[in-house]
Amino acid sequence: MxxxxxxxxxxxxxxxxxxxxxxxxxxxxxxIDSCGNATPLNIIYITILVFVxxxxxxxxxxxxxxKDILDISEFLGGKVLxxxxxxxxxxxxxxxxxxxxxxxxxxxxxxxxxKLPICLLVLIFLTIGVIANKYGGHSIIKSNLIVAxxxxxxxxxxxxxxxxxFIPEKIFPILGYGxxxxxxxxxxxxxxxxxxxxxxxxxxxxxxQENFKTISYIGIGISSLYLFLSVTALVLSLxxxxxxxxxxxxxLLVRAANFGRFIQRADAIFFFGWILCLMSQVGITMLxxxxxxxxxxxxxxxxxxxxxxxxxxxxxxxIPKGMAEIRFIENVIYKYYTLILVYGICFLILVLANIxxxxxxxxxxxxxxxxxx
Numbered sequence: 001m002x003x004x005x006x007x008x009x010x011x012x013x014x015x016x017x018x019x020x021x022x023x024x025x026x027x028x029x030x031x032i033d034s035c036g037n038a039t040p041l042n043i044i045y046i047t048i049l050v051f052v053x054x055x056x057x058x059x060x061x062x063x064x065x066x067k068d069i070l071d072i073s074e075f076l077g078g079k080v081l082x083x084x085x086x087x088x089x090x091x092x093x094x095x096x097x098x099x100x101x102x103x104x105x106x107x108x109x110x111x112x113x114x115k116l117p118i119c120l121l122v123l124i125f126l127t128i129g130v131i132a133n134k135y136g137g138h139s140i141i142k143s144n145l146i147v148a149x150x151x152x153x154x155x156x157x158x159x160x161x162x163x164x165x166f167i168p169e170k171i172f173p174i175l176g177y178g179x180x181x182x183x184x185x186x187x188x189x190x191x192x193x194x195x196x197x198x199x200x201x202x203x204x205x206x207x208x209q210e211n212f213k214t215i216s217y218i219g220i221g222i223s224s225l226y227l228f229l230s231v232t233a234l235v236l237s238l239x240x241x242x243x244x245x246x247x248x249x250x251x252l253l254v255r256a257a258n259f260g261r262f263i264q265r266a267d268a269i270f271f272f273g274w275i276l277c278l279m280s281q282v283g284i285t286m287l288x289x290x291x292x293x294x295x296x297x298x299x300x301x302x303x304x305x306x307x308x309x310x311x312x313x314x315x316x317x318x319i320p321k322g323m324a325e326i327r328f329i330e331n332v333i334y335k336y337y338t339l340i341l342v343y344g345i346c347f348l349i350l351v352l353a354n355i356x357x358x359x360x361x362x363x364x365x366x367x368x369x370x371x372x373x
Contacts, residue, residue, distance in 0.1 A: 013149070088345070099334060168236065202216070
């Protein structure tokens with residue numbers, strides 16, 4: 001990924017795979033817990049806000065063609081700021097990867113492998129991620145080009161199949177828990193758009209950097225569409241699936257759907273697609289972490305970092321004692337880490353870097369004019 005340039009379609013699916021994986025896990029339920037029946041309305045609201053935020057982010061990137069957030073941080077504050085931002089993002093992606101692995105591992109254990117140790121399930125996924133990274137960014141990105149569309153079709157079929165369980169009256173009261181929870185405190189639900197964090201590192205690896213804006217808009221657009229479909233499907237379905245913390249609500253709905261007499265245990269087919277989705281994101285996340293570590297530390301080799309990253313992810317994934325602690329990490333630590341780093345610190349760095357850029361170029365122009373005189 002550091003040397004391999006990716007095309008526009010590959011980049012779009014790179015952004016989308018993040019939200020697709022979160023949808024398979026517990027993100028829709030977390031959003032519904034905060035907004036109730038108004039969650040579909042809240043998703044429309046925060047989608048508008050995210051697109052406005054993305055517009056300004058892309059505008060701020062205009063003066064830094066071919067650069068990522070680490071390059072811009074170095075321009076603004078030297079190697080010290082670059083190192084700080086690199087460490088913050090490494091910690092951020094490690095928490096995401098570890099939490100997802102533990103969450104999915106718990107679901108897999110409950111549904112199919114009740115006697116299998118959770119550490120073994122986590123280790124299997126991490127081993128696959130390390131092996132994928134051994135073959136470099138080319139293989140990971142290309143495989144995601146297959147997995148992402150597959151999981152998109154997978155989810156669309158799932159929503160269609162469970163549509164028979166929809167109860168339109170469930171949408172009322174349309175404001176859910178109230179105006180405040182939907183439009184004010186509900187703003188914090190923008191943390192769901194984790195794909196924005198990938199956009200900060202996307203520009204240098206694009207084959208056609210002039211497509212950076214289009215790729216970003218389409219990637220976030222796909223994310224918002226599937227997020228809206230998932231929460232709407234859950235809100236309009238029976239609410240009993242939202243009371244179960246150990247298993248993905250989307251999986252419970254798929255399992256309860258009627259696929260006819262000729263298709264038995266269709267949920268296993270959907271689950272297999274979700275396993276591929278997680279494998280793909282683990283590989284991508286480990287690749288991104290390794291590249292950030294290499295760039296931050298000015299290291300020559302990238303792959304050896306994968307071993308250290310995998311070890312740290314494995315340890316962190318096993319720290320939570322149960323689903324209650326996993327939910328705390330998702331709803332508090334991960335949520336506010338995203339809001340502070342992705343929406344706060346990075347935006348501030350881009351603003352200050354643009355101010356410095358304009359001042360520097362203004363001084364350079366004055367010196368050039370003086371020299372010409």
